[in-house]
Amino acid sequence: MEDLGRELVDSAICVHRELGPGLLESAYEACLAHELRSRGIEVARQVWLPVLYRGVQVEAGYRLDLVLGGKVVVELKAIDSLQPIHDAQLLSYLRLSGCRLGFLLNFNVRRMKDGIKRMMNGY
Numbered sequence: 001m002e003d004l005g006r007e008l009v010d011s012a013i014c015v016h017r018e019l020g021p022g023l024l025e026s027a028y029e030a031c032l033a034h035e036l037r038s039r040g041i042e043v044a045r046q047v048w049l050p051v052l053y054r055g056v057q058v059e060a061g062y063r064l065d066l067v068l069g070g071k072v073v074v075e076l077k078a079i080d081s082l083q084p085i086h087d088a089q090l091l092s093y094l095r096l097s098g099c100r101l102g103f104l105l106n107f108n109v110r111r112m113k114d115g116i117k118r119m120m121n122g123y
Helices: 002-019 025-038 084-097
Strands: 043-053 056-068 072-077 101-106 116-120
Touching: 002 025, 002 056, 002 072, 002 101, 002 116, 025 043, 025 056, 025 072, 043 084, 056 084, 072 084, 084 101, 084 116
Parallel strands: 072 101
Antiparallel strands: 043 056, 056 072, 101 116
16 A cells, blocks of 8 residues: 555656646546556546445445555545645545545645645544
């Protein structure tokens, strides 16, 4: 898991150096997935995330931007600044998916390191 996290951060910095801020999330998602795959990392995009309510799977329209190796959830943003609601969103995704490690990546920053937030779900 930690190796995937390191590769993700390095890949995000590479993508940001190449593209800079100001694009749509979808562009960063596609480029980041390409960069990660070129490094041999298994990447799933727009992964359906059901909600389990009283034993019933409910389609609630949730999609994980990226899932690395079936273990790490990545939520991409291209916004002015990350807010507490984004933390809550990622923590909910981690809980619902059963993954322990997640990253919020905001590409709308001058330096990518300022747009990276790592979070763990302790269940």
